[in-house]
Amino acid sequence: MGGSGSGARGIHHCLYRVFDGKPLGRGAMKTRIFGLCLLAVGAATLPTSPARADITPKDVQVMARALGFTEKPPTGEVNIGIVFAPGNPQSAKEADDLKTLMGTGLKAGNLTLKPVLVKIDDLGSAGDVAAFLLTDGVGADGAKLAAATKTKQKPCVTIDMAQVQSGACVMGIKSEPKVEIVVNKAAAADSGVSFAASFRMMITEL
Amino acid sequence: MKRNYLAAASVAALAFAASGARAQTMDYGSLEQLFGEPVTTSAIGSPQKATEAPATMEIVTADDIRRSGAHDIPGVLRHVAGVDVLQWTNDDADVSVRGYNQAYSPRLLVLIDGRQVYADYYGFTPWSALPVELSEIRQIEIVKGPNSALFGFNAVGGVINIVTYNPLYDDVKTAGLSVGTQSSAEGSAVATAKIGDKMGFRIGVGGRSDDDFSTPQPVNDVGTRRGDNRGEINVDGNFQLTDKIQASLEATHSQADQTEEIPVYATYWTRYGTYSVKGQVVADTPVGLIQGTAYSNWIDVIDFGTTTKTPAFTFNNQVTVVQLQDLYKIDENNTVRGSLEYRYNTVGSSFIPGAHISYDVVSGSVMWDWKILPTLTLTNALRLDSLSLGRDGPIAAGSPFTNASWDLTTTMPSYNSGLVWRPDDVDTFRITAARGVQVPNLVEYGALSVQVGPLTVGGQPTVMPTIVSNYELGWDRQIAAIGGMFRLSAYHQETDNIAALFGTLTVSPTGSLLLTSANIGNSQADGLELSLKGKIGEDWHWGLAYTPEVITDGPQAANVNKTDAETDFQHTTPVNVVKANLGWAGGKWEVDGFAQYESSFYGLAAAPGAVIGANLVPISDYLSVDGRIGYKLTDWLTLGLDAQNITQSSQQQTAGPIVERRVYGTATVIF
Numbered sequence: 001m002g003g004s005g006s007g008a009r010g011i012h013h014c015l016y017r018v019f020d021g022k023p024l025g026r027g028a029m030k031t032r033i034f035g036l037c038l039l040a041v042g043a044a045t046l047p048t049s050p051a052r053a054d055i056t057p058k059d060v061q062v063m064a065r066a067l068g069f070t071e072k073p074p075t076g077e078v079n080i081g082i083v084f085a086p087g088n089p090q091s092a093k094e095a096d097d098l099k100t101l102m103g104t105g106l107k108a109g110n111l112t113l114k115p116v117l118v119k120i121d122d123l124g125s126a127g128d129v130a131a132f133l134l135t136d137g138v139g140a141d142g143a144k145l146a147a148a149t150k151t152k153q154k155p156c157v158t159i160d161m162a163q164v165q166s167g168a169c170v171m172g173i174k175s176e177p178k179v180e181i182v183v184n185k186a187a188a189a190d191s192g193v194s195f196a197a198s199f200r201m202m203i204t205e206l
Numbered sequence: 207m208k209r210n211y212l213a214a215a216s217v218a219a220l221a222f223a224a225s226g227a228r229a230q231t232m233d234y235g236s237l238e239q240l241f242g243e244p245v246t247t248s249a250i251g252s253p254q255k256a257t258e259a260p261a262t263m264e265i266v267t268a269d270d271i272r273r274s275g276a277h278d279i280p281g282v283l284r285h286v287a288g289v290d291v292l293q294w295t296n297d298d299a300d301v302s303v304r305g306y307n308q309a310y311s312p313r314l315l316v317l318i319d320g321r322q323v324y325a326d327y328y329g330f331t332p333w334s335a336l337p338v339e340l341s342e343i344r345q346i347e348i349v350k351g352p353n354s355a356l357f358g359f360n361a362v363g364g365v366i367n368i369v370t371y372n373p374l375y376d377d378v379k380t381a382g383l384s385v386g387t388q389s390s391a392e393g394s395a396v397a398t399a400k401i402g403d404k405m406g407f408r409i410g411v412g413g414r415s416d417d418d419f420s421t422p423q424p425v426n427d428v429g430t431r432r433g434d435n436r437g438e439i440n441v442d443g444n445f446q447l448t449d450k451i452q453a454s455l456e457a458t459h460s461q462a463d464q465t466e467e468i469p470v471y472a473t474y475w476t477r478y479g480t481y482s483v484k485g486q487v488v489a490d491t492p493v494g495l496i497q498g499t500a501y502s503n504w505i506d507v508i509d510f511g512t513t514t515k516t517p518a519f520t521f522n523n524q525v526t527v528v529q530l531q532d533l534y535k536i537d538e539n540n541t542v543r544g545s546l547e548y549r550y551n552t553v554g555s556s557f558i559p560g561a562h563i564s565y566d567v568v569s570g571s572v573m574w575d576w577k578i579l580p581t582l583t584l585t586n587a588l589r590l591d592s593l594s595l596g597r598d599g600p601i602a603a604g605s606p607f608t609n610a611s612w613d614l615t616t617t618m619p620s621y622n623s624g625l626v627w628r629p630d631d632v633d634t635f636r637i638t639a640a641r642g643v644q645v646p647n648l649v650e651y652g653a654l655s656v657q658v659g660p661l662t663v664g665g666q667p668t669v670m671p672t673i674v675s676n677y678e679l680g681w682d683r684q685i686a687a688i689g690g691m692f693r694l695s696a697y698h699q700e701t702d703n704i705a706a707l708f709g710t711l712t713v714s715p716t717g718s719l720l721l722t723s724a725n726i727g728n729s730q731a732d733g734l735e736l737s738l739k740g741k742i743g744e745d746w747h748w749g750l751a752y753t754p755e756v757i758t759d760g761p762q763a764a765n766v767n768k769t770d771a772e773t774d775f776q777h778t779t780p781v782n783v784v785k786a787n788l789g790w791a792g793g794k795w796e797v798d799g800f801a802q803y804e805s806s807f808y809g810l811a812a813a814p815g816a817v818i819g820a821n822l823v824p825i826s827d828y829l830s831v832d833g834r835i836g837y838k839l840t841d842w843l844t845l846g847l848d849a850q851n852i853t854q855s856s857q858q859q860t861a862g863p864i865v866e867r868r869v870y871g872t873a874t875v876i877f
Contacts, residue, residue: 062240065236065239065240066240068236068240069236069240071449175242176631177631177632177684177686178241178242178243178255178257178631178684179240179241179242179243185538196233196490197490197494197495197533197535198231198232198233198237198253198495199237200535201252201253201254201495201533201535201541202237202241202245202253202254202255204538204580205535205537205538206538
């Protein structure tokens with residue numbers, strides 16, 4: 001039997017034969033293994049992407065694509081409400097950037113998203129929107145958004161995970177270095193939003 | 207300003223981002239676009255990002271396939287780290303994962319959209335007979351190591367799941383023609399069509415004709431090069447019955463003639479005919495994603511001898527599989543999957559006709575995916591297969607068995623366990639353990655039955671399943687600086703109860719000889735996988751992989767021939783394999799190159815004049831280079847020049863006939 005007791009022997013054989021079955025002197029073997037280790041460590045210590053705070057075009061892509069996995073996705077030409085806090089420069093700037101980014105209408109397959117800026121205090125009069133896109137830095141005012149999404153039965157997406165944790169927003173996304181999506185199930189239920197089963201298997205649900 | 211341009215470009219990409227959204231089946235394309243990486247169900251049966259699977263796996267995308275310049279699936283797979291390809295003839299190749307490759311390689315489970323497509327009577331894959339065109343493949347998923355707990359038999363060396371475009375989500379209309387060396391000519395066409403939003407259809411057709419290599423053959427093999435041909439058609443219909451329920455129907459047919467290497471290491475000219483029908487229903491219910499699948503495969507095989515056009519033996523194999531599974535996400539930390547499966551597998555006997563060997567298998571499996579911490583996930587899967595063997599019909603005169611000898615039931619457990627730790631956004635560590643079951647094939651169970659004077663040759667009912675256990679440590683690191691990933695994986699694999707078709711020779715009290723299948727020994731493998739891949743700017747991509755593996759065969763006391771083809775893995779697996787690729791795309795041009803180095807090893811060749819048994823033949827280390835140049839002449843027409851073994855007009859890669867350089871000119875139209 002090739003049981004686990006033979007593991008050490010296997011490693012010995014591996015070290016012996018890994019370089020074509022030719023026995024190596026200790027120095028040569030060490031040199032080659034050291035070389036492999038250098039490769040591994042060298043690769044592993046290359047710098048990774050830096051931290052990021054601002055919303056990016058990739059974030060917007062992920063948000064739009066994720067909306068497509070709701071069970072009753074918006075279709076045709078719809079408004080998306082970009083919610084911002086006028087008193088917060090970061091939030092206001094993100095809102096402006098997003099509006100510029102989306103122009104007069106963002107066409108995505110059979111869906112065209114038209115950006116509409118919505119002040120956090122004006123959510124009640126936001127009109128008909130398919131979803132809310134929450135800018136960063138809204139802070140405690142997120143509770144107002146939660147109330148609005150519940151009333152209007154529309155989802156909210158954001159990169160501000162704290163708003164998802166608190167239940168103010170349905171879905172939070174992170175696009176770098178890997179795409180991560182977090183959905184607050186209670187907030188989703190309150191907003192009348194549910195997602196395709198295969199999508200739910202691949203995200204974090206709170 | 208620069209950022210705004212980038213933003214505008216990114217937003218433009220959204221035009222392709224909308225998804226069907228009512229998906230119950232996997233919308234691979236939309237999920238891949240969303241998560242920025244391929245997604246898979248091949249590791250645990252639940253949709254996952256490839257980088258989070260508790261298994262070492264590779265995903266070859268449609269782009270990879272197109273840019274590989276390959277004209278068949280083994281040609282695509284030979285560029286993948288940890289995959290071994292033995293190119294025997296122009297159309298015949300055997301594929302294995304992590305060594306143990308051989309003629310009629312039996313350790314690999316090959317699926318097309320979840321339907322097994324290997325030839326179940328012998329457990330191998332006749333790649334030319336697969337009813338699929340390269341241009342209709344969305345991705346090929348390669349799981350390395352045993353995965354029997356999810357997929358059942360044959361998934362001991364690895365799993366190759368070929369995922370095609372789904373006509374409900376994907377729009378594909380393409381046709382291709384190519385001509386090349388060895389008098390090669392081939393054509394292919396794939397089209398999808400939707401009727402409203404709720405019905406989608408896909409049809410794929412293809413054909414190929416070529417000559418085998420003209421390099422010298424062993425004397426006994428002369429006459430087996432009678433031309434290679436392949437044709438196939440597959441039709442797939444997908445239907446959105448309600449918002450929560452989808453159904454699909456699929457039918458396929460293929461026929462392939464090829465000169466091929468058979469397990470006694472001689473070449474035969476073989477004709478394959480395959481048919482299949484499959485139906486599937488998927489429902490998103492309050493108690494989970496429930497999927498019911500049923501399919502039947504038929505394969506008719508005629509092996510022509512080495513010097514005559516009279517069929518040497520024939521096998522008619524039918525497999526019917528019925529599966530029911532429920533995938534349920536209990537809460538944010540727990541997902542479970544339960545599955546029941548019934549399988550019926552039967553084949554007619556040869557050379558002595560009129561008998562049937564069959565088995566029924568009832569299987570149950572459970573999988574539990576437990577997110578212990580946000581950074582730590584434990585996945586466990588357990589499966590039990592209960593196999594009931596049977597036989598009817600005449601028995602060779604010299605056989606000591608009666609049909610009642612086959613009335614046996616065997617229960618076999620298998621498991622997969624994987625701990626995945628993702629301490630940060632870039633690192634993934636895996637610890638996995640698995641036990642896979644390779645059930646003896648129907649030939650080893652007795653479908654081959656020969657009586658020559660006092661000698662009786664054939665399988666027998668008491669041969670035991672081969673068990674493959676695998677223990678592995680893995681580390682993946684995403685490296686933004688190179689736009690790619692580093693992988694280090696180390697594994698120890700043990701194979702017990704290796705089954706060999708001609709494993710034991712006994713003498714009966716009456717003096718007759720009995721040469722039968724038997725379990726003849728054990729083997730173990732220790733290996734590493736080191737790989738690095740990345741991009742340079744937007745135009746260049748590259749990859750480098752080094753996969754050393756040492757196989758140590760244990761004692762094989764019962765083996766009648768130490769160099770029996772099915773038992774000598776230690777010498778027939780190259781220890782050092784290096785694969786590299788470099789690709790560039792700019793404007794209308796695409797250029798890709800692939801290099802593979804294998805250190806010296808031994809091949810097996812039939813012993814001259816012997817009925818069975820093979821000799822070890824040294825194969826020198828070799829470097830082979832493949833490549834493709836593509837030029838997009840118009841928006842709808844691309845011309846290509848594909849080549850394998852570019853640097854050598856001929857090269858010995860196996861103990862079979864020397865392989866030749868192959869060059870193709872191609873024209874691909876996208877409608």
